[in-house]
Every structure is written in C-alpha cells, then in structure tokens.
Amino acid sequence: MGSAGIRAEVGITVGLNAVVVAVTGEVPRILTVQRPLEVENLDPSARKANDKSQPRDETAPVGPEGIPFGPLDPGADRTLELGLRRWLHEQTGIEVGYLEQLYTFGDRGRVAPVENRFLSVAYLALTREVEVSGSGAPHWAPWYSFLPWEDWRDGPPEVLDRKIFPALAAWISSSGDNRSAILRRERAQIAFGLDNTPWNRNRVLDRYELLFEVGLVAEAKASSPLETQPDLALGRPMALDHRRIVATALERLRGKLSYRPVAFELLPESFTLLRLQRVVEALSGERLHKQNFRRLVEQNRLVERTGEIEVKTGGRPAELFRFRREVLRERPAIGVVMHRGRLAQEAHNG
Amino acid sequence: MGSAGIRAEVGITVGLNAVVVAVTGEVPRILTVQRPLEVENLDPSARKANDKSQPRDETAPVGPEGIPFGPLDPGADRTLELGLRRWLHEQTGIEVGYLEQLYTFGDRGRVAPVENRFLSVAYLALTREVEVSGSGAPHWAPWYSFLPWEDWRDGPPEVLDRKIFPALAAWISSSGDNRSAILRRERAQIAFGLDNTPWNRNRVLDRYELLFEVGLVAEAKASSPLETQPDLALGRPMALDHRRIVATALERLRGKLSYRPVAFELLPESFTLLRLQRVVEALSGERLHKQNFRRLVEQNRLVERTGEIEVKTGGRPAELFRFRREVLRERPAIGVVMHRGRLAQEAHNG
DNA sequence: TAGCGTTATGCTCAATTTGAGCATAGTTAT
C-alpha cells in the first residue's frame, strides 16, 4: 500500500541557486549574473524556441539579472552542497566559505510552462569579496539596490514615505469589504511598522511579499494583472522569483546574525572593532551603539587582539583583532547584534 | 553562455516528507508509517526487482518504520505545501495546521541506486493529536523513542552513561594520530557536553550525526562498515535517513520554541498554564521553573483567561486560558522557553 | 474532619543583562 505514484520525475527539473554575499566596507553585495538560463525564462514561447538552440539573438534585449544558477548533476556530485560549490567555482571563480541551505522553491508558476515544474534549492553563501569572472558576466551588486526599503542605516529610507506608505494606504482602502480592509491594514502594520508598530528588521520576506501582492515590485507584472505601475525606485527587478530568494536570504542572515558569529565570514583575518561593527550594521540595516557593541563582542570573547595596530582610521589608531575560532566550539550560540544606536534616528531628524 | 547542462532532470526523483508532531499530555509524538515506499528501499537489488511489481512477499520481514512520504505531483498542486497537505490528508486523514519547510535532503547514497538521485523536501507539521488511519498503517510514535538521549526531563538519560559516553571515549582514543583525537574530543564535547561543557538542548542534529559516525545508531550499518554493533537502546531505527530528518525537525522546533509561539499549535483551544508548560517541556526536553514560566507567559500577554476553571488538576483548580492570536500580529518574536528548572536535577540526584 | 499530597498562584530579592551616555585618549587635517 501507499506505493502509488511514487516516481514523480516526469516534468520536474531541479537546479541550485546561490545568494553569494560579501561586504565591501559598508556596502553589502550579492553576486549576480546577466541573463539567467533560458529554461528559467518567463516567456514560455521563448523557452520552447530556445530549448535546443544555444546561440541567441544578441541584439534582443538582455533579460534582467539574477542570482547564479546551476544544474544538479546527479552523477557528478555526492552532495547538493558540493555540487553547488563546484559549479559556482566554475562559473565565477569563487571558492565559497560558509554555505547554508536556504529554502526550496517550487511553486508552480515560478516558471511559465505550467506542465513542467521547476524546483530550485537555494543556498546562502558568505565570502570575502573577490574578483569574479566567468560565464554569465558575474558581478557584485549592492544588496539593497534590490530591496532599498531594508536599509535604515541613514534613517528611514525615503522610498517608504514617498512610495510605499501611500501605496499601502491605497491598497488598504481599495479592499472590498471592511473585514478585508482590517486584515490588509494588519498585514501592512506588521510588515512595515505602520502606526506605532515597531519596524522589525527581520521581517524581510513579509515585506517583499506584501509589496509583490500590492503590485509595487516589477516582477509582479508577470504574474498578477494589476494596474499599478512597477517602479524602479522600489528596487532593481530580478529574473523570475530571484528577488524573493534574495529577500529570504537577507531575512535568514539577519536572523542568524544574532545568535551565530557569521559576520566574521565576511571579514579579513584581522580587523578593527569598528570594521566588524560596520559589517553587522550593513547586514542588519541599522546603526548600533558603539560602546555597547564593543562590550558585547569583548565580553563574549568573540575576538582576540592581534597586537597589531591600524593607523588609517581617520582618528585615533585602533587595535586589530582576529576572530577566536574557538567560540564556535565553546558557546555555540552567540552572535553580534543588539539594540539600535541613535545615529539612524539622528540622521533622520536632522 | 552559461546554458550548458541545464536540464538535469534525468535521474532525479523528487518527493515530500513530513514530520508530523503532536503532544499527548507529556509525550511528544510523531507520525510514522510502516514500510515506506519501495523506491526508497535501501537494497538496490530489491528495488530493481520491485520496480514494477507492486505485490510483495508479505512473509518477508517488514521494513523499518519511517515518516510519511508522498510524491510531488507537478500537475496537481500549485505549491509544494499544498501538495503535502493533500497527500497527507489522503494518507492519514490529518488536516495539518502549522506547516514549515525544514530542509531538502539530496545526498547521493540516501537511496542505494547511485545512478538515480532521490531528493526529498522535508516539512515540519504541527497538529493536535487526532485519530489516524489510512494506507501505510500510520500511527503516533513517541518522538524520543527514536532519540532517547534527547529527553532530559527526568535528568540525564541513562543511555548516556551506559552507552554513549563509553562509546565516544573509545571512538576518541581509537583515532590514529593525536591531532585527530583532539578534534574528535572537541566534537564530542560540543555535541554531548562532555567535561564541563554544558549540554545544549538545540544541538540535536550534531548529536545524531556524531552517533551515526561513531556507528552507534542502527542506520549506520547500511552505509559504513564499522564493527560497532548497533543497539536498540540507542533508539528505534527508521528507514533510510528518516531519523536524521526527525532529528532536524526536533532541532528546528526547539529553536523556534524560544522566539515563536508554536507550542499553542499543539494545544486545544483552552488549557491550563501547566498544560502549556508541559508541552514546552516535552519539546525542549527539559524541565522549567514553574513560577517564572507563568511570569513569562503572562507578561508577554501570550494568553488570556477564558473565565472557565479546570478542576481535575489533582490539586487546586486552575484557570483556563486561551492563546491570544493577536500576539502573532503585535510582537512578532516571542516564544516560551527559558531557563531550566530544578526538577530534572533533583530527579537525577535523588 | 484533620492532615497530607498535590497543584495554583502571588510575591520577593539578588544577579545579570541591556540601553544610554559621559569623559578622555590619540591621530590627522587646517
């Protein structure tokens, strides 16, 4: 019993995606490639046409950028992770350090041809920024250029007041009955912290999905017939559901930040405490209180002095530290996020 | 460029697995089915033989139990989640409430025939316990019967002292060089809290994987040629890597417990505070301090009085509460775990 | 019916953690 319909391989295609993250100074970046693979193309007829023909009309407008994608080669790689490392290296030259499975995306409609289901297992990868090159013209793009409302380091992003809040208000009041209006308002409150509700930096995916539903992000055009015009101020669009994947990655990373010392994966061997703080801020999207940040880091003994001194700080020289890898052993659950500093508010108020 | 080898569908089979959790009184349970599908059978020759022939020799020993498994039907279900809900209902009659994607397992060797890769997307489902019936003889099995070392509610589980610690010691000293001995000791310390290192209730997967590697769990037999004899005191074996999936689920759930109010998914509409505490303890595997637990729950306003009173408590009657669903809206990140109470220690010491 | 076992519930208190800010120390640029 229970054996009916087991072999479901018909019409399922499986691939791997990676959100590769690096931080340059204060700018968090992700690796993107131009013109993701044809099989992922939104236009079904285009896909059919291109199924066999490798060469493509180069004068045609190139598709939107996307995150790196690679096949799962059942024969070649022992584990999914190894497979991903292999093709990522082949495609971009990058040797990834930290790698973690993110989510498996497989809703129908991800890719247009409904009969054929496309499954992709997405990973989050952290690396120090390196030169990239290879097929697909990989390059580092600022993470927040895709999700501009997520960066609160200089106060609340303008796009909120200018675009998002008005659109949300319209969306709320455009709901049919009263009951649905209440539900819509509630969702908007939670996701974007309307009326007194505090902004929750971790609800990245909620926010993206709400904007998608409201029709504010460009990708929405493809799947829902809303009149609302997509707007580039609301972030660069990406291929398919890649922006959703990228949002998922940011949410996961922000969550992890507070209980695992992941920030160090993005830093060189030795660094100043401010540099560390800037990386954490870049990812969490908000400013932190400097003295308390140091206290946290030093009390938890996440770092140790190298004895070296960094002089090009722009002020008093700073000690250089290195990550104490032992903490991965000792206390398995410490991270480096804490309360907001004042800077963001100040920057906003004056 | 970059389009080579995209269509990797050859030899990949995709299915969905669910770890369905319920709590009866103080016993956390998961739903298991007998004799998981043939395609997942460990023995390659058996699989080949059974590929087409549905009927099987019923006198042959039945395979080990496993968690429910179902195909991904590309045509029928819009999302993976809906698909899972559908076949789970068909197979067991259960209507799942909370459902969350856990992990996608796809290492080669999960299933014997190496040429054919088997991918499964595992989900965690929470439900109130209900009668089950259907194909595959589903039934509720105590979760800790598969992972006995995880239940510390009555003090450190015996199996640690009796089996695990000695085996770990042997494993450590049996390592070739000194360096590898140190690494082994370190791993054992982190996972099982040897020498002063505290036991970390969340490292469920670390522990399972270490036991697997050491050859202590029965499933290890199939993949590694160790002499160590598998031992049923170390938990009931499951089919394939299902015990790993179950360990992953426990780890995820324990983690979630502390920052999301998931425990309520397992409780009836109204409940006493002790009942709630018992559920949390059942999942986290440790005793909690009663007064502080109430304080936490009440201060965070996770519950509200129903006005009713439960009299069959065995002592003074208790007020009945219900979950305040609004908290899902208000503060998105509260849970109900805290420090250990004394009971576990006491139970152990006397 | 008094006493015991059992669970419920209120309250206290010290230790620790967290949030915020003051003050001083070294550098470089003007």
Add this chain to the structure above:
DNA sequence: ATAACTATGCTCAAATTGAGCATAACGCTA
C-alpha cells in the same frame, strides 16, 4: 593650536532573569 574624528574606558539606571518563599484550594485517607 585647534578642530574633527575615531578609540576606548567607565558609570548608571532600567529591565530581565534565576531562584525560592509563602499561601491558596482542591481530593483523599486515616
């Protein structure tokens, strides 16, 4: 020299957490 800037030490109040005392209210049994 002084302004601007970053580094670093230290304080202090508020909030949270860990532990335990005390009392209430029920069923059962001697």
